[in-house]
Amino acid sequence: MNILSYLKDNIVFLDGGMGTLLQSEGLNPGEYPEYWNFSHSDIIQKIHRSYFDAGSHVVCTNTFGANLLKFPEEELKKIISAAVENANAARASAAGKQPKFIALDIGPTGRLLKPYGDFDFEDAVKVFSKTVQIGAKCGVDLILIETMNDSYETKAALLAAKENCDLPVFVSNAYGEDEKLMTGASPEAMSAMLEGMGADAIGVNCSLGPKQLSGVVKRLLKCSSVPILLKPNAGLPKSVDGRTVYDVLPDEFAEDVAGQIADGVRVAGGCCGTTPEYIRTLTERASGIKPVPVTEKNIMCVSSYTHTVEFGGSPVLIGERINPTGKKRFKQALKENDIGYILQEGISQQEKGVHVLDVNVGLPEIDEKEMLKTAVCELQAVIDLPLQIDTTDVGAMEAALRRYNGKAMINSVSGKAEVMREIFPLVKKYGGVVVALTLDDDGIPETAEGRVKIAEKILGTAAEYGISKKNIIFDTLAMAVSADPTAALATLETLRIIRDRLGCYTSLGVSNVSFGLPSRGAINGEFFSLALENGLSAAIMNPYSDDMMKTYYSYRALKGMDENFADYISFMSNRQETVSVTAKSMPQNASSAEYASELQKAVAQGLKTKAAELTKSLLETTEPLEIVKQDIIPALDKVGIGFEKKTVYLPQLLMSAEAAKSSFEIIKSHMLNQKGSMTVKCKFVIATVHGDIHDIGKNIVKLLLENYGFQVIDLGKDVPPETVVKAVVENNAPLAGLSALMTTTVPAMEETIKQLRVSAPWCKVAVGGAVMTQEYADSIGADKYCRDAMETVRYAEEINDAAEK
């Protein structure tokens, strides 16, 4: 019998703890329990059998840590096949008459994935894949991925299971008292991602006792449309009179878990500290409880690695600014591989209040697949908003969806048969809410009925792929009213019909409507308001547009979506503040004696906004290069010298550097429009070496070097020697800077220098970082040891001057 068909009409009972029992049988602290599958197979079989005898339908193989990171492949095969044999032997000899299943147990790798660890996502998929392949070959009934406390690693494991076998997959996470995973995910976010990827049951295990986990279970029951699993600890271990005891005893445990089964839990067992006695008590207590049917919740949502954004209530704002169309500065950033610029664009939109970020990095002259993947990874390292992946390149779409840590929005599909054929399999595999444009091979129908017909066709095709309408959001296409005065009316009518007749949600790129008209903001704001009233659920929009934001906050206030008008009031008061700051920071003629100009003073004192405003107004009368020479550089020098003399501390140096950067940013955009270019100094490749994941120091050096006019090629952290060499050679860079935090990563630095000497003998290498000393630098053959960022700047200027001579 298949576990899923049994689960349809029954409660499924799992087994209880394994580790605690093995310890009482003599497993030493730190010893791998997986070896016991063949060294003590009698004990493992005895434990499995006693769980079957206690009423478990499923026992989990003793393979929690059985993966390639801990065991070489041959040994891994031996361990897993012995583990499955043990479970099979127990099943054959167990007394109970219940249907019995064997789950291949998969626990976390113990390594944290990038960017906060150094374990690559695809490497994690490979490690899990091997365990799944071996386990599936040995003949198990299902896969149980459990005790995962990171959403990204959970995704890697589930993807590996899905790609390497056809078995049912149950996925269980370890939540803390704050009802989140260690890396921040909420139960709703996990549910969105796992259900989207096709997990057959999802749930919670380990960490805490059944009472403390009830909050998470309730939340999962409310949002998930798949069966919920619960496998709690017997409370927490306590030391009583020198003995270790768990503080929840079998009766209390069974009572609590049975209560949650009555509330809707469909798969239940125990984790650390639970024994066959716990499971027996539980199966007896819960035997009369009728299974609560699993229902479709019809919630449309997307998720990040922390939270979900739901559609259908308060309007969802999707920031459109990460997109090169019509933006010279953004195009330049893409060509220069300047990820920092893209991240800033993301963070400032988040600060403006958007809920989702659209990510479009398509440009003919770049490798879109690589860039999109990188952008998604980097964005999700620093921004916790769900992303909308926006590309017409299917390869790029898949690469991005694969790496995305959550359930993404997918932009887009349409009524074109070929596009549906390409995109729907991705939606099915990786999960996601897909934006469906109401157009097809014949173009955009002029009438609402025509567009609705396409929407119906899309829904039908999606259903063939097993994609339900809660994962499809329709874009009814806003067209320029200047070209067709009835365009807006058709769009609005389509919105209404899709809401009322199809019961689906909608999204619009609102600002297209005003194309070709003056004062576009006014039209956009009004159209947004009409669209919302006609059922629009989400808008792809510019959050810097005051008109759009005013509409958004006013609409929510009028519709009873803004309790006590708190958001409206806060938006309006922030708005007024911005206006008055701008007025105040206009240039004044009076300068204090210490500084030659107001801008010099603002930079030296580290006043970011003021420095930017002053630069803007100076540009109306002064040549950009004059501003750099007269104001910014002298201010930086003054502060830099102070830092070297120890009268200025690091934070002050940085504040001033950031103020200078904000000035430079204004000057850069200005010059892009003037078709001029800034004179720049030489190229400088910079990286934190392989194995090292800390980059504060490197970022400081980068900021200062850029301010002094160097072209910094930032390779990031954990950079292999080959990558550094490649960048130096490709750019013919005369200088490279390497940073290392720990003694353990100095060998990687040495290796990088060695390779540079062979392939790029012209390149000077400066080193720095917490662990570095002059002696260390000498011993690994660096050209220069820099004890701080200013020293790096000075050294770089030396090299640059020599090169110019």
Added chain:
Amino acid sequence: MVYLKLYPEPKYNIKEILRYMGCRKADDSISGLVNECITELSDKLTYKVCYTEFSIHPTEDGVDLSFMQTNSRGLKMNLFGCEKIVLFAATVGLEIDRLIARYGVISPVKSVAFQAIGAERIESLCDMFNDEVRSRAAAENLYTRPRFSAGYGDFELSAQREIFKVLDCQRKIGLTLNDSLIMSPSKSVTAIIGISDKPRENCAEHCSGCSKTDCEFRGE
């Protein structure tokens, strides 16, 4: 058996934060920045410790810690007269790393501030745990030694691998170790606290016991 403990937020030590930022004294802009960051941090941190006890024995070259052997003379000296140790791992969680990274992009000075706050937070958490171990020992007329970590002096950093194995850090408190022996979350500590029935004379926990005599922050 490894025990787990969650702590409430320790009190902030602003002076220490400024020291970690490289400031001997702070002007208003720096103090303002630190306060702004602390406000932004609000309840994003968790204060978790997992720990266990081992009996230990000195060996000819070093010390037998039960779960591993080490030839570290420094640790042997630290544990002189001890019969057992408390081995612990502590972390304030991943959110501080996220803030450090986020501000690395838009404002390195705030990144530096969060890094300093994180360093102070984890030290304060260790102090809190250490105080508890000390008073529990005192109740049994026992004394503790200053905590000692892998990587101090000649106590090899690779001991981290063994420590992570016996404390099951990943499962207990979400702490991981990479191939370069770097911990993630970064604001984390593992250490050994020696427990003895004898108090130790001249126990140098302060500046006077440190060999870095040219330290900018050296006190009296």
